[in-house]
Amino acid sequence: MxxxxxxxxxxxxxxxxxxxxxxxxxxxxxxxxxxxQPTLAHVMDPLLNEASEVFWDSAGFIDTYEGTxxxxxxxxxxxxxxxxxxxxxxxxxxxxxxxxxxxxRPAWNEISSLLVVAADRGRRSVADRDGAELFEAGADLYQVxxxxxxxxxxxxxxxxxxxxxx
Numbered sequence: 725m726x727x728x729x730x731x732x733x734x735x736x737x738x739x740x741x742x743x744x745x746x747x748x749x750x751x752x753x754x755x756x757x758x759x760x761q762p763t764l765a766h767v768m769d770p771l772l773n774e775a776s777e778v779f780w781d782s783a784g785f786i787d788t789y790e791g792t793x794x795x796x797x798x799x800x801x802x803x804x805x806x807x808x809x810x811x812x813x814x815x816x817x818x819x820x821x822x823x824x825x826x827x828x829r830p831a832w833n834e835i836s837s838l839l840v841v842a843a844d845r846g847r848r849s850v851a852d853r854d855g856a857e858l859f860e861a862g863a864d865l866y867q868v869x870x871x872x873x874x875x876x877x878x879x880x881x882x883x884x885x886x887x888x889x890x
Contacts, residue, residue: 778809783859796855810843838868
């Protein structure tokens with residue numbers, strides 16, 4: 725190859741790199757300007773599920789060969805985790821009642837509002853440092869989840885207005 729051909733190849737190569745960098749910069753700009761809304765599946769799991777797990781993992785007893793383990797929080801940090809989970813459950817209850825998820829279905833919104841009732845019971849249990857009450861709050865929360873799944877969950881998907889979404 726002569727010098728002229730090498731320069732031509734070098735210029736072409738540089739143009740391709742510059743074009744790729746320019747296009748990748750544009751695509752990053754576009755994607756960062758558009759905030760994606762979480763899917764219903766993402767709101768339910770991991771967000772709502774993780775907050776609920778705090779209730780369920782912070783109450784009751786586990787019997788082992790070595791003895792019984794009480795799951796009731798024993799530290800301020802443990803009780804605060806329950807408060808934070810209750811706050812998250814309340815927040816998510818409002819989120820899933822938004823029209824894009826609820827589609828203005830009264831039954832959906834009624835069940836969703838029961839999440840707040842369970843979260844409030846969990847908060848009261850923290851104020852009283854009452855492990856038995858926290859267990860009951862977790863049971864209430866579980867029953868809300870079961871009711872929702874029975875009414876709206878089919879084939880591992882939430883059924884929404886005749887369609888299904890993950």
